Amino acid sequence: MAGKGLDAAVLTGKIRNTLHTLLPLASDHQQVLGLLNGALLTSHHTRFATMVLASVKRHGSDVRLRLTSAGHMPPLVVRAGGGVEEVATHGTLVGALPSVTARTAEVVLGPGETCLLYTDGITEARGGPLGDELFGEHRLRRALAECAGMPGEAIVERVQMLAAQWLGSGSHDDMATVAIGAPGRAPSAVPGGQV
Amino acid sequence: MSGIRASAADLRDGLWQAVIEGSEHDAVDVVRAGSGAGWEEEDLLLDVVAAVQERIGAEWAADRITVAREHAATAINERVITALVHRPAAHRTSPPRRGRVTVSCVDGEWHAFPARLVAEVLRLRGWQVDYLGAQTPTPRLVAHQHRTSSDAVLLSGSVPTHLPTAHAAITACQAVGVSVLAGGRAFGRDGRYARVLGADAWASDARGAAAVLEAGLPRPRTIRQAVDDLPHLADQEYTTVVQSRSRLVKQVLTELEDRFPAMRRHSDAQRERTAEDLGHIVDFLATALYVDDAEVFTGFLGWTAEVLSARGVPVHSLVTGLAVLAEQVHDLPRGLRLVRGGAAHLGGRSAPAAPV
Numbered sequence: 130m131a132g133k134g135l136d137a138a139v140l141t142g143k144i145r146n147t148l149h150t151l152l153p154l155a156s157d158h159q160q161v162l163g164l165l166n167g168a169l170l171t172s173h174h175t176r177f178a179t180m181v182l183a184s185v186k187r188h189g190s191d192v193r194l195r196l197t198s199a200g201h202m203p204p205l206v207v208r209a210g211g212g213v214e215e216v217a218t219h220g221t222l223v224g225a226l227p228s229v230t231a232r233t234a235e236v237v238l239g240p241g242e243t244c245l246l247y248t249d250g251i252t253e254a255r256g257g258p259l260g261d262e263l264f265g266e267h268r269l270r271r272a273l274a275e276c277a278g279m280p281g282e283a284i285v286e287r288v289q290m291l292a293a294q295w296l297g298s299g300s301h302d303d304m305a306t307v308a309i310g311a312p313g314r315a316p317s318a319v320p321g322g323q324v
Numbered sequence: 325m326s327g328i329r330a331s332a333a334d335l336r337d338g339l340w341q342a343v344i345e346g347s348e349h350d351a352v353d354v355v356r357a358g359s360g361a362g363w364e365e366e367d368l369l370l371d372v373v374a375a376v377q378e379r380i381g382a383e384w385a386a387d388r389i390t391v392a393r394e395h396a397a398t399a400i401n402e403r404v405i406t407a408l409v410h411r412p413a414a415h416r417t418s419p420p421r422r423g424r425v426t427v428s429c430v431d432g433e434w435h436a437f438p439a440r441l442v443a444e445v446l447r448l449r450g451w452q453v454d455y456l457g458a459q460t461p462t463p464r465l466v467a468h469q470h471r472t473s474s475d476a477v478l479l480s481g482s483v484p485t486h487l488p489t490a491h492a493a494i495t496a497c498q499a500v501g502v503s504v505l506a507g508g509r510a511f512g513r514d515g516r517y518a519r520v521l522g523a524d525a526w527a528s529d530a531r532g533a534a535a536v537l538e539a540g541l542p543r544p545r546t547i548r549q550a551v552d553d554l555p556h557l558a559d560q561e562y563t564t565v566v567q568s569r570s571r572l573v574k575q576v577l578t579e580l581e582d583r584f585p586a587m588r589r590h591s592d593a594q595r596e597r598t599a600e601d602l603g604h605i606v607d608f609l610a611t612a613l614y615v616d617d618a619e620v621f622t623g624f625l626g627w628t629a630e631v632l633s634a635r636g637v638p639v640h641s642l643v644t645g646l647a648v649l650a651e652q653v654h655d656l657p658r659g660l661r662l663v664r665g666g667a668a669h670l671g672g673r674s675a676p677a678a679p680v
Contacts, residue, residue, distance in 0.1 A: 290434045
């Protein structure tokens with residue numbers, strides 16, 4: 130959110146309701162973002178938001194994702210071999226400009242692989258042992274590289290823990306993380322989350 | 325009980341194998357098989373699941389598994405608990421109905437596993453448990469007491485650096501009339517820090533916690549301030565160290581690099597790792613100042629020395645860091661004593677080594 134407090138909560142509620150209505154159109158993320166943008170612009174809010182739309186589909190042991198960032202940090206994918214890839218999606222934020230341009234990316238997660246969505250409160254956590262450094266994307270990537278093969282909830286917990294410890298007692302922006310994972314060997318688990 | 329049920333050691337081995345391979349299904353199968361063969365759920369939780377969790381931590385410390393493995397294994401072990409306690413138990417005898425308690429971790433504490441075990445064991449014994457999980461902000465813990473009027477708060481802490489925060493939580497809960505039972509490694513092997521911080525009771529494990537609650541815990545009588553428990557805080561050394569944490573880390577790091585030019589060639593990642601280690605040292609120094617007990621500090625240093633040795637890092641680097649830190653805290657009598665004592669403690673346990 131680009132703000133805090135009651136106004137931000139109201140805006141989040143409005144976005145959630147609008148997205149819920151637009152759910153049948155989810156096969157076209159750009160159309161959804163365009164309609165959401167229109168709805169936000171016609172209201173009297175002077176606020177805007179960033180988000181990532183994710184459509185998740187199980188395909189055998191793989192999970193197929195369509196991801197569209199609207200002004201948000203691009204999601205990161207943790208591959209089974211320990212590689213960390215940035216998802217090639219980017220776009221403008223919603224609720225500010227007359228139209229939204231965004232690029233949707235498709236990602237396939239193999240068993241044990243995870244896609245992490247996160248807010249900039251994580252990478253902009255200021256602290257560390259010297260007290261005044263940003264956690265930064267390179268530390269996030271380095272942490273994720275150690276997370277190959279971990280279940281989604283363990284990755285979320287580890288990232289939250291590292292960012293919180295980095296921050297120490299300092300104040301911070303929202304630190305939200307969502308992991309979408311393809312289950313490892315075991316057949317029963319469901320994908321770890323959805324936005 | 326059947327005479328042919330698997331031994332605890334067999335179940336532990338089976339569960340260990342499954343969690344370390346990341347196989348949730350096999351892990352759940354192990355405990356379900358135990359349960360089917362006549363094991364009580366509480367015994368499975370404490371003698372099998374908890375024991376395996378302890379081994380996970382020990383294997384990480386010894387550098388036999390990576391931190392990622394450790395987290396993955398812990399996540400699977402958590403799911404094992406869930407699978408075990410959510411299973412419809414046809415043979416489970418319904419326990420007597422008891423009171424209501426809150427189980428929570430200290431604010432900042434990420435190790436939720438021990439608290440989760442306690443919560444589940446108490447549920448099995450008939451308590452109504454509100455489990456608030458890891459790193460519960462103290463205001464939220466207190467607000468929860470206003471809403472629920474628990475018979476007791478069970479406060480779990482694993483890392484000693486959270487003891488000052490634990491103290492705030494203990495006094496705040498007692499101020500609203502709720503007794504606090506403290507537990508977890510942070511409070512010391514014999515619970516000495518639970519006593520120092522004025523907790524109403526301490527237990528070394530889940531069975532001990534259940535026994536304390538079953539015996540009945542009186543409501544706290546008097547309202548205290550932090551300084552009533554810890555008069556030594558009046559010297560402000562704890563506050564001074566906490567407030568100058570970043571400065572201390574920076575100064576020691578700079579000083580080390582001045583004295584040991586080889587360190588200047590370290591990569592950024594190595595430098596950051598050293599800074600992190602120094603940060604931990606300062607945090608534990610502050611905690612030792614808070615509870616006025618050297619063992620918090622020497623215990624941490626001993627543990628760190630083991631972790632470093634397991635990773636091929638010589639212990640004398642730690643001693644050198646302490647020597648520089650001692651210069652930085654020379655005007656804090658208690659702090660200086662702790663740092664020197666820490667260096668001596670390490671010196672006593674490691675063979676003389678060549679300088680860096």
